[in-house]
Amino acid sequence: MDNLARAYLPRIAGLALASVSFLAVTAAEAKEITIWCWDPNFNVAIMKEAGARYTKTHPDVTFNVVDFAKTDVEQKLQTGLASGTADALPDIVLIEDYGAQKYLQSFPGAFAALSGTVDYSGFAPYKVDVMTVDGQVYGMPFDSGVTGLYYRKDYLEQAGFKPEDMQNLTWDRFIEIGQQVEEKTGKKMMGLDPNDAGLVRIIMQSAGQWYFDKDGKANVTGNPALKAALETVGKIMSANIYKPAAGWSDWVGTFTSGDVAAVVTGVWITGTVKAQPDQAGKWGVAPIPALSIDGATHASNLGGSSWYVLESSAEKAEAIDFLNEIYAKDIDFYQKILQDRGAVGSLLAARGGAAYEAADPFFGGEKVWQNFSDWLAKVPSVNYGIFTNEADTAVTAQLPALTQGTPVDDVLKAIDAEVSAQIQ
Amino acid sequence: MVHARRGSIGRYYDINGWLFVAPVLGLIGLFMIYPIVWSLWMSFQSGRGMMMKFAGFANIVRLWNDPVFIKALTNTMTYFVVQVPIMILLALILASILNNPRLVGRGLFRTAIFLPCVTSLVAYSVLFKGMFAPDGVVNSTLQAIGIISTPIPWLTNPFWAKVLVIIAITWRWTGYNMIFYLAALQNIDRSIYEVARIDGVPAWARFTHITIPLLKPVILFTTVISTIGTVQLFDEVYNLTEGRGGPSNATLTLSLYIYNLTFRFMPNFGYAATVSYVIVVLVALLAFFQFFAARERDK
Numbered sequence: 001m002d003n004l005a006r007a008y009l010p011r012i013a014g015l016a017l018a019s020v021s022f023l024a025v026t027a028a029e030a031k032e033i034t035i036w037c038w039d040p041n042f043n044v045a046i047m048k049e050a051g052a053r054y055t056k057t058h059p060d061v062t063f064n065v066v067d068f069a070k071t072d073v074e075q076k077l078q079t080g081l082a083s084g085t086a087d088a089l090p091d092i093v094l095i096e097d098y099g100a101q102k103y104l105q106s107f108p109g110a111f112a113a114l115s116g117t118v119d120y121s122g123f124a125p126y127k128v129d130v131m132t133v134d135g136q137v138y139g140m141p142f143d144s145g146v147t148g149l150y151y152r153k154d155y156l157e158q159a160g161f162k163p164e165d166m167q168n169l170t171w172d173r174f175i176e177i178g179q180q181v182e183e184k185t186g187k188k189m190m191g192l193d194p195n196d197a198g199l200v201r202i203i204m205q206s207a208g209q210w211y212f213d214k215d216g217k218a219n220v221t222g223n224p225a226l227k228a229a230l231e232t233v234g235k236i237m238s239a240n241i242y243k244p245a246a247g248w249s250d251w252v253g254t255f256t257s258g259d260v261a262a263v264v265t266g267v268w269i270t271g272t273v274k275a276q277p278d279q280a281g282k283w284g285v286a287p288i289p290a291l292s293i294d295g296a297t298h299a300s301n302l303g304g305s306s307w308y309v310l311e312s313s314a315e316k317a318e319a320i321d322f323l324n325e326i327y328a329k330d331i332d333f334y335q336k337i338l339q340d341r342g343a344v345g346s347l348l349a350a351r352g353g354a355a356y357e358a359a360d361p362f363f364g365g366e367k368v369w370q371n372f373s374d375w376l377a378k379v380p381s382v383n384y385g386i387f388t389n390e391a392d393t394a395v396t397a398q399l400p401a402l403t404q405g406t407p408v409d410d411v412l413k414a415i416d417a418e419v420s421a422q423i424q
Numbered sequence: 425m426v427h428a429r430r431g432s433i434g435r436y437y438d439i440n441g442w443l444f445v446a447p448v449l450g451l452i453g454l455f456m457i458y459p460i461v462w463s464l465w466m467s468f469q470s471g472r473g474m475m476m477k478f479a480g481f482a483n484i485v486r487l488w489n490d491p492v493f494i495k496a497l498t499n500t501m502t503y504f505v506v507q508v509p510i511m512i513l514l515a516l517i518l519a520s521i522l523n524n525p526r527l528v529g530r531g532l533f534r535t536a537i538f539l540p541c542v543t544s545l546v547a548y549s550v551l552f553k554g555m556f557a558p559d560g561v562v563n564s565t566l567q568a569i570g571i572i573s574t575p576i577p578w579l580t581n582p583f584w585a586k587v588l589v590i591i592a593i594t595w596r597w598t599g600y601n602m603i604f605y606l607a608a609l610q611n612i613d614r615s616i617y618e619v620a621r622i623d624g625v626p627a628w629a630r631f632t633h634i635t636i637p638l639l640k641p642v643i644l645f646t647t648v649i650s651t652i653g654t655v656q657l658f659d660e661v662y663n664l665t666e667g668r669g670g671p672s673n674a675t676l677t678l679s680l681y682i683y684n685l686t687f688r689f690m691p692n693f694g695y696a697a698t699v700s701y702v703i704v705v706l707v708a709l710l711a712f713f714q715f716f717a718a719r720e721r722d723k
Contacts, residue, residue: 071667075687082474082691102690106473194580195670244558246579247666386472390689393492393668400582400672414491421490422689424470 031061031315033322035307036077037094038070041271042143043305046337047094050326053333057325061318066090074099081107086312091319095139096305097130098388103308104133105386111138112309112316118328124346126381131306138308140323141346145266145304146376147202149174149286150273152187153364155261159184168298169289171203171232178241181261190262191254192233192242197395198302199236202264203229205382206300207291211392211419212385218423220391220416221409228291230395230408237403264288266302267372270342274362281361285368287375299378304346344372351376387423394418467697472690483698493699495673496681499586503677504654504710507590512647515598519605520635534606538599549663552592553579579664582674589675592660597653601646608642609635644718651710655703658683678703 033051037043044067051063068076073094080088081103095103104111115137120128127141151166159181169177178189192199204210209225212218220226236242243260245251254260256276263269273283287298307327309319326333327347334350337343339358351373359365394415402411470479470486487493518537522530540548555561556578563575578588612635620630636643658679661669667688669676678699685696 071688078687078691082686082693103473106475106691108475194672195665195668244577244580246553246557250557386690393673393684393689396668396670397492397495397673418491421486422492424486 031318032064033061033092033315033319034064034066034090035092035094036066036068036073036090038068038073039268040067041275042268042341042343043094046341046343049337049340050322050333053330054322054326058318058322061315061322070096077103081110086310089310089312091310091313091315092323093308093310094142094305095308096303097127097145098303098384100130100139100306100308101133101384101386102389104131104138110311112311112313112320113138114140114309114320114323117320118324122328122347122349124348124376126379127304127306127346129381130384131308140307140309140327142306142327143268143304144344144346144376144379145268145302146344146372146379147206147264147266147288147300147302148368148372148375149262149264149288150255150269151262151284151286152258152260152279152282153284154282155181155185155187159261163284163286166284166286168287170292171235171289172292174289175235175239175241178236178261179239182241185261188243188254188260189241190236190243190264191245191251191260192236193245193247193251194237194399195246195396196248196251197392197399199264200226200229200233200395201392202288202300202302203232203291205380206288206297207293208295208297208380208382210382210384211388212383214383216383216385218391218416218419220419221412223412224293225291225295227408227412228293230398230402230411232291233399234402234408237399266304267342267344268303270368271340274342281364283363284366285363285371287371295380297378297380299375299380301379338369344369344376387419390422391415391419394422463697463700466694467701469694470692471694472692476694479694483695486695487698487702492673492676492681493678496669496676496678497702499669499673499675500655500657500677500706502586503590503593503657504651507593508647508650508654510590511594511598511601511650512643514594515601515646516605516636516639516643517631518598519602519609520631522602523606523609534602538603540596540598541600543596545659546663548596549592549660552588553664556588580671582672585665585671585675589657589660589664592664593654593657596660597650601650604642604646605639608639612638640718644714647714648711651714652707655707655710678706 035047035051037047044065047065048063051065055061055063077089077093077095080086113136115135118137118140120137120141123141124144127144128137131137131139131141149166149169153163156162156166156177159177161177161180165177174189181187181189204223204225207225207228209219209223211220211223211226243254245254252272255263256272258279263273273279288300290296290298307323309316309323313319327345331347331350331353334343334345334347335353335355337345338350338353338355356369356373357367358369360368397418398406398411398414401414402408466476467483468478468480469476470482471477521527522534522537524530527533556563558575558577558580560578562578563572566572567575576584578584616634616638617630620634625633656679657677661675661677661680662683665671665675667680667683669680669684682696682699682703685692685699
């Protein structure tokens, strides 16, 4: 027995050594890229599609797309960056455009600069601007939040309106229509979350203004677009043409349940609207209503986000190459995510493809993508600055006062006071 | 021999004793003293994210001019002033009812009332959100029995949102306080109540003149614990309002404001540390006043 063991020992040892080194070699070659993002119907699904495409040509790279709620992604990212422990962070993270400058400026060196690798001239300039600090560009521009007015053709028809009546509305006309819709059908015109200033942002940007001016200084009391936006939201509230919603999922529920006749929001909601197959053919899309002030347009933007590579990532080179290969070059990829998810990318070259020409049966055969693409070109460019969250909170804090009849100028003063106290 | 003669002072020089407590002291130092000292130092700094600079008393000055901070402080104090007395009184009443040995099924009731405080915070907040939705079970019940004609906007109206938070924390923590009172009530001699009953003292008077005075130390304890809990209130508001403290900042608490300053807004760790020291001072002062008010006046 003793002899037998002695005879086999070297072989066993050799086999063990061989398998260990085999594993080590595979481990060294296989790279896993961890990605944090939110929204399983949109960003997560799109990133999985992008990963699958890259893995086809680079079988050694695998992807781990982690789905969190948006606030959780932001919180985990901010905690990880602040703690300085890179282990806790992913390789690629999704950041909403409003917050991009905040992260880039308050955590210098945390994100990898992609200028030099990525050809940014192919992207919509406003997307590149929000990720530029001191001439360096960080991040890979992703989706646009170009806005539209989604409306239920069936409800509006019952109230006596045709799709033509929904084109090029003013906000006052929109409210009139809303009142008639409620009279005739008993349905509210829209869902509104009084804790979310999204609608104010949409209306304000459609007239080319933001909470901050081009230099990043607060632009509140002397901002005609913000004033008009607040007046409009005030009118919507006092006309009571909205169904109140508490939080995002509640708000989504207002239109997925068929309780409201219209939704004014970013194009990324298309996937959610289309997730209700029983409502196929009942929806139409029109440009958003415009204000009656100088610089007013029917085009605006809500949200939109981009991908960022962490400087500390062990797979930094692969992550950058992946984003560059798929998001900056793969036109076919953009066609697919547009058709499947309603993602309007900001790579300009992707806007000419067949998918943009296609008529969508869900929207009764309208060429909605062509429309969104036209509106995208008309979105007024503004400087989101670094304090949009703070200003947003100040606006939502004052919305109830607005409905209780406080004059808009007083509301603006209160917002200004809160914003000035917060931005230091 | 030598050790024995050193006396009590000598113990300080005994290296073995220090070795025994060293691991614990190290951990306390690392996980308690260091963060406390460091956060105090941080509260004198200001800046964006990692770009912190020494700012002296700038953060304390900023507190006075910050309408959101004032709002959060007012809300927190409103919760404290309204909710803690309601909860303490409710817990006392429930405890004395459930202490009655002749009550059928009191074990079941005790468990039922205690259960909320062992449920998951997130689960119950989500449940509350659903129950108090415009077309949720609470509104439809109230409408069905004719108390209200239009649904109460629990989550979208500043006043009702505050009421909802108070209902939620009362539901969750009353049973917790009740358990303390039940335990204390078991220690009161039954004969005291029997004597009172024979003397014809009515139930309410027995409660106010016997139960409450005898429970005074426990009431003080639960009040201090509840004060600390309420002043640090975070989870309920965060989960009920999706982290916003809305509508109109009406439910924003100091803890949620600290969270916003750290994770939602431009991160300013220094200012957030200053606000958290406001909570420390507030809790210390309130606890001090409560001990002061409950001190033994008679010799």
